[in-house]
Structures are given as C-alpha cells and as structure tokens.
Amino acid sequence: MADSSRSTGSPVVHGFPHLETVRSAITALYRRLSYDGVRGYATSLAPVDAAFGDQDDLYLGSQRVARAVVRHLHLPDARMIVGFRAMEHAAGVELTAGPEYFVELNDRFRTHRRDIGAALSHEVTHVLLHRLGLEFPGTRDNEILTDTVTTYLGAGWLLLDAFREDRVSSQKLGYLTPEEFGYVLAKRAFVFDEDPSPWFTSPQAYEAYTEGRAQALQDTRQPPLTAAGWAGRRRYAKDRRRAQDRPGTPADPGVPYAFEGGPDGLRVSFACPVCHQRIRVPVRGRVRARCGLCRTVLDCST
Ligand SMILES: [Zn+2]
Ligand SMILES: [Zn+2]
Numbered sequence: 001m002a003d004s005s006r007s008t009g010s011p012v013v014h015g016f017p018h019l020e021t022v023r024s025a026i027t028a029l030y031r032r033l034s035y036d037g038v039r040g041y042a043t044s045l046a047p048v049d050a051a052f053g054d055q056d057d058l059y060l061g062s063q064r065v066a067r068a069v070v071r072h073l074h075l076p077d078a079r080m081i082v083g084f085r086a087m088e089h090a091a092g093v094e095l096t097a098g099p100e101y102f103v104e105l106n107d108r109f110r111t112h113r114r115d116i117g118a119a120l121s122h123e124v125t126h127v128l129l130h131r132l133g134l135e136f137p138g139t140r141d142n143e144i145l146t147d148t149v150t151t152y153l154g155a156g157w158l159l160l161d162a163f164r165e166d167r168v169s170s171q172k173l174g175y176l177t178p179e180e181f182g183y184v185l186a187k188r189a190f191v192f193d194e195d196p197s198p199w200f201t202s203p204q205a206y207e208a209y210t211e212g213r214a215q216a217l218q219d220t221r222q223p224p225l226t227a228a229g230w231a232g233r234r235r236y237a238k239d240r241r242r243a244q245d246r247p248g249t250p251a252d253p254g255v256p257y258a259f260e261g262g263p264d265g266l267r268v269s270f271a272c273p274v275c276h277q278r279i280r281v282p283v284r285g286r287v288r289a290r291c292g293l294c295r296t297v298l299d300c301s302t
Contacts, residue, residue: 012172015179016215018144022180023276025148030275030293032134042192047199050117052181055065058110065117068125072155076095078127084110090173093123095130112151114166118162121155123148143175151184157196160185161205177203189272190216222256226299240283268302
C-alpha cells in the first residue's frame with residue numbers, strides 16, 4: 001500500500017469531487033461495524049497523543065504515536081514497526097496477517113515530525129480495514145475509503161490539519177480534498193456531539209473544515225426532511241404532484257429523493273443524512289422514520 005502526498009509545486013485540489021464515494025464509505029463502515037461498533041469510537045484521538053516535537057527522538061517518538069493510533073483504532077495486538085526511507089510516496093504499510101506491520105514513512109518526515117501522526121493514522125487505518133475485510137475496488141476508491149474511515153473514527157482530523165499553504169508552498173496528505181476531510185469530520189462531529197475546531201493548528205485546515213461543515217449541514221436540510229428549506233420543499237411538492245398524477249415518471253436525477261408507487265400508495269426514498277443508507281417512507285404528511293442502520297430518528301414532511 002503506497003500513499004501519495006502533495007508538497008510544494010502541484011496545486012491542491014479543492015471542493016467535493018469524491019463526495020459520492022465518501023458517502024458510500026460511511027455507509028459501508030456502518031454496515032461492517034454496526035451502530036454499536038461505530039459508537040465505540042465516540043472519543044477522537046487526543047492532540048496530545050499525536051504530538052511530536054522536533055526534540056523528540058525520531059524512532060521512539062514514531063513508535064509512541066503509532067501505539068496511540070493503534071490503541072485508538074481498537075487494534076490491541078497490532079504492532080507497528082516504523083521506518084524511514086527515501087521514497088516517492090508519503091508512506092506505505094505492508095498488509096500481512098500481523099501482528100507486526102511494517103510502516104514506511106518518507107524521509108522528509110524526519111524533518112516534518114509534527115505530521116507523522118497524520119501519516120500514521122492513515123496507514124494504521126489500512127491495517128484496520130484489512131483486518132475487517134472491508135475494501136473498495138480500485139486504488140482510488142479504496143484510498144477514499146481509508147481517509148473517510150480514518151476521519152469518521154476520530155483520527156483523521158490530523159490528516160486535515162496537515163494541510164498547510166503559504167505563498168510559496170503547499171502541503172497536503174491523503175486523497176480527500178481538504179473540504180472533504182472537513183465534511184467527514186463535521187458528520188462525525190454531529191453524531192458524537194464533538195467540536196474539533198480547537199484542535200486545528202493550520203488556518204487553511206480550519207477554513208476547509210467550515211466549508212465541509214456547511215456541506216454536511218446541507219445533507220440534513222434536504223426534502224423530505226422537515227428541516228428542508230422553502231425552495232426545496234416547493235420543488236418537492238411539485239415532484240410529488242407529478243408522481244401522483246403520472247406514476248412511473250422517472251425522477252429528475254438532480255433531486256435527492258425518488259417516488260415509488262406501490263399497492264399501498266406512494267412512497268418516497270432518500271438517503272439517510274447521517275449514514276447515507278437508502279430509506280423508504282410512505283407519502284402521508286408528517287412521518288417519523290428511524291434509519292435501520294445508524295438508528296437516527298428522522299422527521300419527514302412527505
Ligand atoms: Zn493509503
Ligand atoms: Zn442512517
């Protein structure tokens with residue numbers, strides 16, 4: 001498993017180009033761990049556990065941070081052997097049966113020690129996913145899954161905080177854009193009632209978090225959810241009328257819901273705003289639904 005990073009030169013990609021895969025990754029995580037399993041990660045990795053000063057011994061410090069990440073991700077018997085070498089990629093881990101795993105970090109981390117925790121959080125999550133047997137086909141999607149899970153389980157804020165830009169250089173770790181890291185982090189924050197904002201040391205990372213948070217809030221304000229805005233509700237009412245008048249009309253792919261006619265009347269399906277599993281409810285005014293996967297109770301105006 002070799003992982004890329006961008007530092008200096010090439011521009012950092014922004015926005016939400018991987019959002020669909022990120023959402024599928026959250027659904028897959030809930031399916032694999034279950035609601036109770038995800039709840040076991042209610043506390044994020046503490047900044048002090050990943051702190052790495054330039055005075056710390058390189059090897060002892062890396063082992064200490066690796067142990068903290070391993071503990072955080074509930075891998076009690078896994079042991080990370082961290083090494084450094086000149087390489088094109090940022091880091092890599094050998095996915096074996098364990099319990100020892102060899103993690104290689106790029107030589108440049110010797111002088112960028114504060115980002116070692118970020119690199120390790122991604123690599124140790126590869127080990128967790130490997131053990132869970134959870135993977136997406138293709139390197140790109142699998143890396144997006146890894147970043148999403150790292151973040152959703154409370155260690156990925158380090159990856160976002162490693163994003164830094166000044167006038168001459170930029171640095172970013174991981175495959176998600178900074179805003180996408182912010183999006184996953186905010187979705188986690190909503191579920192666990194957590195505020196990650198004091199942990200940021202990078203102003204650019206904090207900015208990306210607020211943009212990601214706005215996107216995550218939008219998920220909770222889509223029709224048929226009662227919290228949807230006026231324009232969305234109006235559009236929904238129009239689409240519902242059309243579905244009632246002309247059953248079977250294909251839904252506009254631009255809207256986040258679909259109507260289905262059934263023997264007991266019209267139903268609407270939409271993605272759960274928390275875990276993105278598809279939910280179906282009858283169209284009959286105010287409906288309270290509970291997502292079977294993440295157990296969120298959803299107030300809907302159908
Ligand atoms: Zn990776
Ligand atoms: Zn859900």
